Amino acid sequence: MRDAPSYHGNSYFGHHSAAAFIGDTTPDLSSGIHVGYSHRTHLGGSTQPFRSERGPYAQLWELLGSLPRRKAIVDKLVRLVLIQLNDTFDAVHEETFMRHYEEFWDRKAGCDDLDNLNLRWLSVLFIILAFGELLDCPQPCSVEAQRDCEDSSLHFYWSARKSLVIAPSFYGESPDLTRADILITRYLIYTKRISESWLTGSFAVRMAQAQGMHVDGEHLRLPKKVIETRRRLWSQLYFLDISIALALGRPNSINEKHCVSRELDNIWVDDLSNEEAAVAQPLDPQTCPTPTTLLIFQHRLARIIAQIYDMQFVASATSDPSAAYDAVLRLEDDLQRWAGSLPSYFSLVPNHRLDQQYAYLRWHRQYLHSAFHFARITLHRTFLFRPSITNRFQTSRDACISSACADLKIKLSLHSPTMADRVEAHVGAHQLSNSALILGIITVQSLHGPQTDAILSDLQSYCYQQSNDSWLNEYGLAETRVVELCIVRAMQARQTAGLSQDAVLPSVSSRSAVLLRSDPASTGTATSTYEPFGPSHAANKQMGHCPSQISTDVQSWSFNDFPELTDFTYWEGLIDNLSGLASSHDG
Structure with a gap:
């Protein structure tokens, strides 16, 4: 079988378990880098070069080539993550990770030693380096330095994704792959690429299920330390799976009817031996x-x-x-x-x-x-x-x-x-929540609300903070643009209703102020109409949101449909309808 000892003994949640039920034996699966290659390729023909693109080592050479040439650079990035993020993220078991790390750098060059390379652990190393590259970026820094940092981080992220896909084909699943996929999902949440995080989170769930993590370790009579470690991984996966699915309105991967789970004990077993963990009290x-x-x-x-x-x-x-x-x-x-x-x-x-x-x-x-x-x-x-x-x-x-x-x-x-604060702050659930947008829509719909002035003031501060954040990517900018549109529509409606805006105008961002003071006919923003098949229709259809199926009529809009914020055409039509409805109520 494919070297997955994390389930119980020398077995894993798969064909061995089925064989045990029917009282038969099962042959071991071939493992390692040669899986899927012919006998001739396995032995290596005399005419086949060692680094042949068709050979079994091609993928490994490509992944190893993604690492920095100087070990000191890798040491620095790994140390940054272990010191600044590991306690907060519960990313890796430091002692085990560093043992694999030293084994990796102490390996011998050559074909035989590549056979023993832990490709599953390599995915953990790459995503650690992706976070480490972000932490290593000095603050403040130039635009060029920031861009280089982001590019390097994405390079390691994609290497982690690649090794994550390749490793199970060679060696089967392992806790290392589950940890790597959890970190990859957190990385995507940090960058607000929530749709992608839904895919990686689902993949992590499948790998955990393949190792039997959906069945509590007590039922499998595992050691206490292993039980608590598996519970921690499964608990993280359960939260990520259901919260991301809820944020996107997509199906989740975990069916609780097929799980046997128990709550964690309030005990930290990473610093304990198996014997100490067995007798430790929560x-x-x-x-x-x-x-x-x-x-x-x-x-x-x-x-x-x-x-x-x-x-x-x-x-x-x-x-x-x-x-x-x-x-x-x-x-x-x-x-x-x-x-x-x-x-x-x-x-x-x-x-x-x-x-x-x-x-x-x-x-x-x-x-x-x-x-x-x-x-x-x-x-x-x-x-x-x-x-x-x-x-x-x-x-x-x-x-x-x-x-x-x-x-x-x-x-x-x-x-x-600091960069550590930024990373730690932006992997939380507030990346899934559109609280600023909710408040913006409330102000458009409730022009005379007792809290409208205060909400508008805070939203302007938020948009100013976002617009001046050099690390904000296209997803964050899309949210800011929609919130600014809400502010502009609310102010225009309040001006039309004769409400003074003198106390509000100074804190509006320059882009919103221009929209507010411009003639609607010249800007084209106040009179824009909703186009169900606008430029973003194809992108939203791929994401599962078809604007033609989502009404911008506020009377029938239930908020169950929450399309991507990058679909500005949809949100513009909806907000215009909201502001028109609010104005008619005021009239």
């Missing part, structure tokens, strides 16, 4: 934080998110979505109970007393808070504009404003960050 998460504590409360929240996910799809298929509102209120109660169960150091109104002792608490707290607000906004946004003469849906409106403002506060709190 700590009280209310008073004794460990790096595992985040995963305990995150997993509890993920189970609520899974219910929100199921409810959203049921509501979208129901002719009367209002009938599901009782379920929304029950889930809101579940979210509030979860928030009330948080320890004081993770509370929504936190006690920072332990932050100096445990540096990772700051970021773990932010991850939980942003995930809570993301779940709450997604739960309630369907009913944000639902009409009711009795104000039945006011709870959803208040919840959306409250959580969107809290999430926006988290985003605005990042001032002049």
Whole structure:
């Protein structure tokens, strides 16, 4: 079999398990770099060059050629990640990683030693280098230096993706590949490439399932240290899988009916031997934080998110979505109970007393808070504009404003960050949440709301911060552009209604101010109409969002359909309809 000892003994969750049930034996699968090659290729013909593009080593030579030539450079990047990110991310077991690292650099040059090269571990090294390249970029830096840093980081990222795809074909699955894919998914969340992260997260789930991680280790009588390590990996995958699926409105990969899982114990086993881990007692998460504590409360929240996910799809298929509102209120109660169960150091109104002792608490707290607000906004946004003469849906409106403002506060709190702060901040769930856009749409729809002035002021600050962030990519710029459009439409409608904007105008970004003061006929923005087959139609169709199937009529828009922010034509049409509807109500 393909060298996957992580399941139990010398077996893995696959054909060996099936053979055991039917009482028969199963032949071992061939392993290593020669899998899939003919006998002649395996032996190597006299006319075949050692580095032949058709030979079994071609892929390895290409991957090894992607590494820097100087080991000192690799040492520096690895050290940066282990020191600055590892405790926060639970990225790798440092002792094991460094043992493989030294073995890799101590290997002998030649064919025989390439046979023993751990290609699965190489994917972990490459994604570590991708993060390390970001951390190594000095702040502030020139545009050219930043571009070089981003290009180098992407180079290592693609090498990690390539080795991740190749390795299972040669050697089967392993925890290293699962860890690498989790880190790759986090990297994509950092860059706001959420659609791609859905693919890599699904791939990670399949590799974990192939190793039996969906079955708790206690049922397999595994050592305690292995049990807790597998639980941590599965917990991370479960949260990423369901939260990304909810953010995109796509199917998730994990079916809980096919899983036998248990909650993690609040114990950090990485520093313990197998014997010590077997007798170690869990700590009280209310008073004794460990790096595992985040995963305990995150997993509890993920189970609520899974219910929100199921409810959203049921509501979208129901002719009367209002009938599901009782379920929304029950889930809101579940979210509030979860928030009330948080320890004081993770509370929504936190006690920072332990932050100096445990540096990772700051970021773990932010991850939980942003995930809570993301779940709450997604739960309630369907009913944000639902009409009711009795104000039945006011709870959803208040919840959306409250959580969107809290999430926006988290985003605005990042001032002049170091690269480590930037990376740690931008792998959280707030990358999945469009809190600024939610607030922007609320201001367009509620021109006279008691909080409209304050929301507009904060949105302008957010757009200014985003527009002046040199690290912002095209996805972040697309969000900023849509939020600025909301600000402009709200201000134009308020000016038309005779409301003074003197206190608001100075903080508008230059692009928004130009749009605001320009004649709508000359700019073409205020009178633009929604074109269902505009330039972005093809791109959105590939992403599963077809604008022609999503109405921009606010009366029928339920927020279940949330297309890519890069589809500016769609959002422009929707916001124009919203501003027109609000103006007619004011009139």
